[in-house]
Amino acid sequence: DAKTTQPxxxxxxxxRAANLPCNHSTISGNEYVYWYRQxxxxxxxxxxxxxxNNETNEMASLIITEDRKSSTLILPHATLRDTAVYYCIVxxxxxxxxxxxxxxxxxxxxxxx
Amino acid sequence: xxxxxxxxxxxxxxxxxxxELRCDPISGHTALYWYRQSLGQGxxxxxxxxxNSAPDKSGLPSDRFSAERTGGSVSTLTIQRTQQExxxxxxxxxxxxxxxxRALREQFFGPGTRLTVL
Numbered sequence: 202d203a204k205t206t207q208p209x210x211x212x213x214x215x216x217r218a219a220n221l222p223c224n225h226s227t228i229s230g231n232e233y234v235y236w237y238r239q240x241x242x243x244x245x246x247x248x249x250x251x252x253x254n255n256e257t258n259e260m261a262s263l264i265i266t267e268d269r270k271s272s273t274l275i276l277p278h279a280t281l282r283d284t285a286v287y288y289c290i291v292x293x294x295x296x297x298x299x300x301x302x303x304x305x306x307x308x309x310x311x312x313x314x
Numbered sequence: 315x316x317x318x319x320x321x322x323x324x325x326x327x328x329x330x331x332x333x334e335l336r337c338d339p340i341s342g343h344t345a346l347y348w349y350r351q352s353l354g355q356g357x358x359x360x361x362x363x364x365x366n367s368a369p370d371k372s373g374l375p376s377d378r379f380s381a382e383r384t385g386g387s388v389s390t391l392t393i394q395r396t397q398q399e400x401x402x403x404x405x406x407x408x409x410x411x412x413x414x415x416r417a418l419r420e421q422f423f424g425p426g427t428r429l430t431v432l
Binding site: 233243245250292298300306 | 318
């Protein structure tokens with residue numbers, strides 16, 4: 202799986218959009234970008250994933266650059282409950298054990314009132 | 315429906331004792347995973363179940379660790395003769411059947427069991 206780089210921490214004002222960047226410059230053609238988050242003392246939570254097109258669901262939007270070397274997770278109207286560590290992961294669709302999730306350090310997003 | 319549940323939420327035990335951790339996956343999810351997360355550490359894969367069989371046990375750290383799944387549903391993770399280094403949060407996740415050639419299915423995690431070995 203390609204390596205990802207994320208800022209250690211970010212702050213966002215409540216009600217504003219939170220834009221979380223992820224660099225994955227070594228991503229290959231058959232690798233997807235996934236985002237999970239982990240709120241303090243809870244299990245990780247799936248947010249969204251994409252291959253090359255931008256994706257949106259009820260939780261967030263995922264913007265992937267045309268060269269696929271970086272992406273941004275957007276929480277359009279951040280709330281205090283969105284304070285969590287956000288993990289960007291790159292996973293291949295091939296390979297017998299691609300189900301194994303491994304998280305790096307992630308970005309601690311703090312939403313401030 | 316209900317999400318993944320785990321019990322107990324907290325377990326404090328003495329070194330050398332055996333512990334059993336339980337996971338109830340989302341109904342209908344055929345794949346079940348155990349992970350652990352130590353303080354300040356990342357997510358560590360332990361074992362993967364497909365139905366009642368475990369095709370991948372590669373992450374179990376020692377033979378003191380075992381897991382089983384019955385009826386394609388509930389799973390128990392057993393740690394024998396616990397050691398202090400076993401202290402961690404043990405997370406269970408479930409998903410629809412993983413498929414090759416397509417995007418990895420999202421995994422739904424339980425709240426975890428915090429194990430403390432004194």
